[in-house]
Amino acid sequence: MNNGIRCIAAIGLAMGCEALVAEKPPRGWNSYDSYTWSIDEDQVLQNAKAVAADLLPFGYEYVVIDYLWYMDAKNNSHMYIDDHGRLMPDPNRFPHSVNGSGFRWLSDQIHAMGLKFGIHIMRGISKQAMVANVPILGGQGATTADIYMNDEVCPWQKSFASINYTTSAGAAFEASLFSQYASWGVDFIKYDCVYGGNFELSQIQGASSTILSNKSQPMVLSLSPGDYKSPSEHANTISPISNMYRITNDDWDTWDDIKKHFVVSAEHAAANKIGSPGLNGLSWPDLDMLPFGWISQPGKSSGPYKWSSLTKGQQRTQMSLWCIARSPLMFGGAATMLRNPQDKNFTLSLLTNKQLLSANSDSHSNRQISSTFSPGSTTDVIASVWAASSNTKGTYFVSFFNVGFNASVELSASIFDVTLGDCSSSANSTNAFDGTAAMFTDGEIKASVDVNDVVFLTVYGCQ
16 A cells, blocks of 8 residues: 655666655554553464454555563563664563564564554663663674663653764664564564654654665654644654654543644644655654554553443544544554444444545645634634545545534535635535535535534535
8 A cells, every 4th residue: 555666767877766655644553552562472463364354455554563562571670682682572472583583473474464564662772781781783892881871761661762873883773673673574663752742853863764774674664652743843854754753642542632633733734744755755744543442541551451432423533533634544442353243343334434544545635724712722622624635636525523512513614615616616425424415505515513523525526
């Protein structure tokens, strides 16, 4: 879905080609919302099989192991590292990682399913590697203690600190990390504690330049965590050197979390950051994972145990905003439960809604065209209307969000505004969720929207 080819011919040189990544917003499955840091090899494989069967046909191609895969399940003060200070999977949870093979066996299994493989990593270098003071691969005698920056420790995971890039040893260590990831067949890197309120430009630049120099293994670079930042604060700097970057804090299954995405996503859309030039491809503001279906909760060190607390309308709202804002779509619930009878096919049908996915992958001019705030507020959105133009000529998308009204409300938008002037009076439309058509009156599209819900329309047949 996301990899194309770019060929460049330099004067006097033969044409060279390189694979592109993230040409459309990446889609996939991430383990964190369902397994936090407790996932093991068999659980990864079972979820990958479910993703391949049910979601891959709809473009969900990445399977990403999140946080602390290197943490000893029997002793959470211990991490596994190799002789050069590089993190290694916990062999108790990932038995095929022994003898230095890392994630190679697991990634081969995932690739054989037609999927791509990703991992979460933390900023820089672990404290355990610093204490071990082992030689850096290619570091010309330097050790891991030489590059550990005591004054740049991750504030919420103090077992990691920034790499000192003022010496060649820092770059050598970073190169050894990404060489290791490439040897494991890693296609996707979620790089944490480097963005938002933990912004560390040197660490992002180090990872980006290392990926850029490795043409043999294309990788998507996703930056985390998020925090509310206007596009001018960080995005203008890092979008060219990344493929995804979180623009909000962690998103879980609460309505307050979802509401916080409206203002910041509209700002990034207005700043033309959606699908802007990125690292070996394009770059996308990331609204975080989709906590749908069978999930866990923050800080719980075990697997999924409950259904998402979001109502169906709230889940439709989240999926609709993520799609019309063209956010990456990373499903966080247990993929193995997508066909559980208790869910009544709701989560699977939402994740694979063709109209929403079409807006996510094949649209442009994505924008908020109107918003309503609670009295006296500039951040508490109570209603929002978004629109986008399909890449199919003559087709458009419009979504009406009832975010904060306590009752059903009628929202409207000018047909002229939705279609950027292509339509002036009326058109046909189809509701993404129930197949009904909208009302067209005096050049306006009108929709009655339930509390904490959305009406998402595909508009076509302009008149």
